[in-house]
Amino acid sequence: xxxxxxxxxxxxxxxxxxxxxxxxxxxxxxxxxxxxxxxxxxxxxxxxxxxxxxxxxxxxxxxxxxxxxxxxxxxxxxxxxxxxxxxxxxxxxxxxxxxxxxxxxxxxxxxxxxxxxxxxxxxxxx
Amino acid sequence: xxxxxxxxxxxxxxxxxxxxxxxxxxxxxxxxxxxxxxxxxxxxxxxxxxxxxxxxxxxxxxxxxxxxxxxxxxxxxxxxxxxxxxxxxxxxxxxxxxxxxxxxxxxxxxxxxxxxxxxxxxxxxxxxxxxxxxxxxxxxxxxxxxxxxxxxxxxxxxxxxxxxxxxxxxxxxxxxxxxxxxxxxxxxxxxxxxxxxxxxxxxxxxxxxxxxxxxxxxxxxxxxxxxxxxxxxxxxxxxxxxxxxxxxxxxxxxxxxxxxxxxxxxxxxxxxxxxxxxxxxxxxxxxxxxxxxxxxxxxxxxxxxxxxxxxxxxxx
Numbered sequence: 114x115x116x117x118x119x120x121x122x123x124x125x126x127x128x129x130x131x132x133x134x135x136x137x138x139x140x141x142x143x144x145x146x147x148x149x150x151x152x153x154x155x156x157x158x159x160x161x162x163x164x165x166x167x168x169x170x171x172x173x174x175x176x177x178x179x180x181x182x183x184x185x186x187x188x189x190x191x192x193x194x195x196x197x198x199x200x201x202x203x204x205x206x207x208x209x210x211x212x213x214x215x216x217x218x219x220x221x222x223x224x225x226x227x228x229x230x231x232x233x234x235x236x237x238x239x
Numbered sequence: 240x241x242x243x244x245x246x247x248x249x250x251x252x253x254x255x256x257x258x259x260x261x262x263x264x265x266x267x268x269x270x271x272x273x274x275x276x277x278x279x280x281x282x283x284x285x286x287x288x289x290x291x292x293x294x295x296x297x298x299x300x301x302x303x304x305x306x307x308x309x310x311x312x313x314x315x316x317x318x319x320x321x322x323x324x325x326x327x328x329x330x331x332x333x334x335x336x337x338x339x340x341x342x343x344x345x346x347x348x349x350x351x352x353x354x355x356x357x358x359x360x361x362x363x364x365x366x367x368x369x370x371x372x373x374x375x376x377x378x379x380x381x382x383x384x385x386x387x388x389x390x391x392x393x394x395x396x397x398x399x400x401x402x403x404x405x406x407x408x409x410x411x412x413x414x415x416x417x418x419x420x421x422x423x424x425x426x427x428x429x430x431x432x433x434x435x436x437x438x439x440x441x442x443x444x445x446x447x448x449x450x451x452x453x454x455x456x457x458x459x460x461x462x463x464x465x466x467x468x469x470x471x472x473x474x475x476x477x478x479x480x481x482x483x484x485x486x487x488x489x490x491x492x493x494x495x496x497x498x499x500x501x502x503x504x505x506x507x508x509x510x511x512x513x514x515x516x517x518x519x520x521x522x523x524x525x526x527x528x529x530x531x532x533x534x535x536x537x538x539x540x541x542x543x544x545x546x547x548x549x550x551x552x553x554x555x
Contacts, residue, residue: 179282182303189290226302226309230305234384
């Protein structure tokens with residue numbers, strides 16, 4: 114089963130990373146990043162039908178709202194992953210920077226939605 | 240309408256088909272809207288679950304409430320326009336109907352009723368239609384905008400203020416309904432009493448003043464009044480059917496939107512979308528207020544016509 118393989122991979126990666134951390138911290142960091150990437154690649158196959166379903170639903174109406182939400186979710190997950198990876202490497206400033214970049218990009222994605230809301234409010238009041 | 244205003248010719252199946260057609264006109268939009276909102280809330284809830292950080296969850300909630308506000312405001316703008324159109328359509332129909340009905344009332348011996356219907360009732364209905372278009376519906380638009388803005392802002396005080404706004408509108412509509420009901424009901428009863436007395440006096444005068452044929456003349460007067468009363472009933476029925484055609488789909492739409500928002504409020508609360516649940520509660524109240532506006536106008540017109548029909552009996 115997929116979840117058991119993912120769990121085993123996560124445990125093995127963690128143990129190897131811990132064993133290398135004392136002597137070779139750089140390699141331990143690279144191993145933890147590679148392990149995380151492998152976990153995400155493993156679940157990517159499961160995401161494809163879900164993304165296809167979301168696209169079909171977005172096509173049924175309210176495209177802008179649903180697309181914006183999905184994009185912001187993607188930005189949030191990517192920024193979270195980058196920030197956590199930086200924290201693993203002990204780089205707090207880089208983690209904060211990654212989170213800030215993620216928030217700015219999420220805001221940029223939400224701006225058209227905000228504009229649509231303001232336009233709808235104005236048209237209703239006129 | 241697929242059938243005539245003569246109730247004697249109605250059959251059950253065409254009547255049911257007509258009612259189903261009216262229901263379909265009003266029901267399609269709100270049901271689609273309910274599906275869209277539930278889907279959107281499910282998606283927003285799932286997105287919230289996938290994000291573990293509290294800061295990112297807040298960010299996602301903010302985007303979700305923006306999108307939900309856009310979705311709901313579009314639907315409410317459409318509803319408000321339909322309510323205004325229904326009232327205007329009815330008023331346009333009354334402009335043609337009232338002179339005809341007043342003429343029939345006068346012909347049937349209800350001169351005071353005809354004057355009341357053609358004068359006071361038409362003026363009041365025109366005033367109410369104008370009040371709905373110029374005052375109530377703009378206020379409803381402001382209420383919808385304020386509700387969505389308050390919920391997007393997320394401050395509990397603003398949401399409470401929007402709730403208070405809704406309650407004030409509720410009390411205002413109840414007051415208007417009570418006032419119009421009292422004024423029109425009283426006017427119709429008094430006009431009916433005056434007309435009944437006048438026709439009875441006319442019959443008595445005929446029977447007493449004209450020998451031999453006076454009784455026959457009085458009976459003929461009653462017979463003619465009865466025939467006109469039947470015509471009056473047919474016209475009033477035509478009005479009621481026309482009102483139903485104009486109001487029923489919009490009223491059903493308001494009721495379905497109320498249900499859709501109520502269910503969405505529960506779904507939003509379940510998905511952890513507190514602000515979206517606030518939007519749903521406030522807009523459900525708004526849909527209920529739109530239905531109240533329609534009900535006020537419909538029953539004002541219906542009650543006035545029905546009271547004239549019931550209280551004026553042409554001396555029978």
